[in-house]
Amino acid sequence: MSISKGILDVLEKSSWIRKMFEEGIQLKEQYGEKNVFDLSLGNPLLEPPKKFKEKLINLANSEEKGMHRYMPNPGFISTRKAIAENLNNEFSINVSSEEVIVTTGAAGGLNSVLKTLLNPDDEIIIFAPFFVEYLFYVSNHNGKSVIVKTDENFVPDMEDLKSKITTKTKAIIINSPNNPTGVLYPKETIKKLGEIIQEKEKKLGTEIYLISDEPYRKIIFDDSKYPFIFEYHDRSIVVTSHSKDLGLAGERIGYIVVSPKDKNKEVLFDAIIFSLRTLGHVNATAFMQKAIEDIQNESVDINVYKKKRDFLYKELVNIGYECVKPQGAFYLFPKTPIEDDAKFVQELQNHKVLTVPGRGFGLNGYLRISYSVDDWVLEGSITGFEKAFNSFN
Numbered sequence: 001m002s003i004s005k006g007i008l009d010v011l012e013k014s015s016w017i018r019k020m021f022e023e024g025i026q027l028k029e030q031y032g033e034k035n036v037f038d039l040s041l042g043n044p045l046l047e048p049p050k051k052f053k054e055k056l057i058n059l060a061n062s063e064e065k066g067m068h069r070y071m072p073n074p075g076f077i078s079t080r081k082a083i084a085e086n087l088n089n090e091f092s093i094n095v096s097s098e099e100v101i102v103t104t105g106a107a108g109g110l111n112s113v114l115k116t117l118l119n120p121d122d123e124i125i126i127f128a129p130f131f132v133e134y135l136f137y138v139s140n141h142n143g144k145s146v147i148v149k150t151d152e153n154f155v156p157d158m159e160d161l162k163s164k165i166t167t168k169t170k171a172i173i174i175n176s177p178n179n180p181t182g183v184l185y186p187k188e189t190i191k192k193l194g195e196i197i198q199e200k201e202k203k204l205g206t207e208i209y210l211i212s213d214e215p216y217r218k219i220i221f222d223d224s225k226y227p228f229i230f231e232y233h234d235r236s237i238v239v240t241s242h243s244k245d246l247g248l249a250g251e252r253i254g255y256i257v258v259s260p261k262d263k264n265k266e267v268l269f270d271a272i273i274f275s276l277r278t279l280g281h282v283n284a285t286a287f288m289q290k291a292i293e294d295i296q297n298e299s300v301d302i303n304v305y306k307k308k309r310d311f312l313y314k315e316l317v318n319i320g321y322e323c324v325k326p327q328g329a330f331y332l333f334p335k336t337p338i339e340d341d342a343k344f345v346q347e348l349q350n351h352k353v354l355t356v357p358g359r360g361f362g363l364n365g366y367l368r369i370s371y372s373v374d375d376w377v378l379e380g381s382i383t384g385f386e387k388a389f390n391s392f393n
C-alpha cells in the first residue's frame with residue numbers, strides 16, 4: 001500500500017466515526033428521513049443574510065475588470081480594511097488592515113498559523129474536550145498536541161495548564177464559544193491565561209503565542225460580552241471565519257488578525273502569508289472576499305439558536321441529564337448516564353437519535369448534541385433522549 005502510514009493509522013483509529021455515520025444513513029433509509037433525528041453535525045442551519053445574496057448578484061453582474069485574477073496573498077485591501085474597522089468598533093481595539101489576512105475559513109487560517117510557528121516537536125496546548133481536527137492540524141506541521149484538562153464548567157484547569165507548559169510550548173489554542181461544549185470563557189479566564197503565559201515566558205525564557213479560534217464569536221446569548229484576547233497577551237493571534245456567523249461554511253471564508261502589540265508582528269505577518277501561499281491556499285476566494293465586505297457587522301439571527309438552546313436544555317434537564325448551560329455556539333455537551341459514552345450513543349441510535357460520543361472530542365463520559373437543526377428534529381428527539389436515559393436508570 002503506497003498510502004502514508006500515518007494517514008492509514010488515523011483512518012483505522014477513526015473508523016468508528018465512519019461506522020456511526022453509515023449507520024445513521026442506514027437508519028434514515030430504513031425509517032425515512034423524517035423519523036430519524038440527526039443532531040450529530042455541526043453544520044450551520046441558518047441562511048446567510050439577505051444583503052449577502054444581493055451583493056453576490058451585483059458582483060456577478062459587475063463589469064469591473066480584474067475581479068477574478070490573482071491578488072496579494074493577504075487579500076483585497078478593501079476587505080481587510082472592512083474587517084479591521086468592524087473589529088475596532090465592536091471591541092474598542094486598534095487594529096489596521098496591515099494586521100488582517102483573509103483566509104479560506106478558520107481551518108485554513110489555523111493551518112497557516114501552525115505551519116508558521118512550529119519547529120519539529122514543538123508543543124501546542126489544547127484544552128479537552130476539543131475540536132478534534134486540532135490534533136491533525138498540529139501533526140500536519142510536525143508539532144505535538146499536549147492536552148490540558150478543563151474543570152466542571154469546561155473552562156481551563158489552570159493548575160494543569162501550569163504543569164504542562166514547558167520550554168517546548170509554542171502556543172496555546174483556545175476556542176470560545178467552544179465546540180463541543182458551547183461554553184464561553186469569561187474575561188477572568190482569558191486574563192488568567194495571559195498572566196500564566198507571561199509568568200512562564202519569564203521563567204522559561206521562551207515566547208508563547210495565544211491563538212484564539214473563534215468561529216462562534218458572534219453566536220453568544222444572554223447579553224454575554226466577548227472578551228477579545230489582544231488586551232490580555234501581546235503575542236496573540238485571532239483566527240476566525242464566517243462559516244457560522246454568516247452561515248457560509250461551504251464558501252470557505254475567514255480571517256486571521258495578529259495583535260498590533262506583538263513586537264514581531266511584521267515578520268509574523270509575512271511568515272503567515274508565506275505559509276498560506278505554500279500550503280496551496282494562495283488567497284481566499286476573490287468573490288467571497290468582496291461579498292463579505294459590507295456585512296462585517298451582520299450575522300444570522302442569533303435568537304433562533306438561543307431558542308433552540310433553551311428548549312433542548314430545559315427538556316434534557318427535566319429528563320435528568322446533567323448539563324452545563326452553554327452561553328454560545330450551537331452545541332450541548334451533557335454527561336452520559338453511564339460511563340461508556342459510545343454505548344450510550346448507540347442506545348440513542350436505537351431510539352433513532354444521532355449524536356456524537358464525547359470521546360470523539362477527547363473526553364469520555366459525555367455526548368455532543370448539535371442543536372443547529374430544524375425544530376421538528378429537536379422536538380422529535382426528546383422521546384428518544386428520555387427512553388435512552390431511562391434504560392440506564
Ligand SMILES: Cc1ncc(COP(=O)(O)O)c(C=O)c1O
Pocket residue numbers: 042104105106107108131175178179213215240241242243249253254
Ligand atoms: C472549533 C472550530 N474551529 C474551526 C472550525 C473550522 O471552521 P471553518 O469551517 O471556518 O474552517 C470549526 C468547524 O466546525 C470549529 O468548530
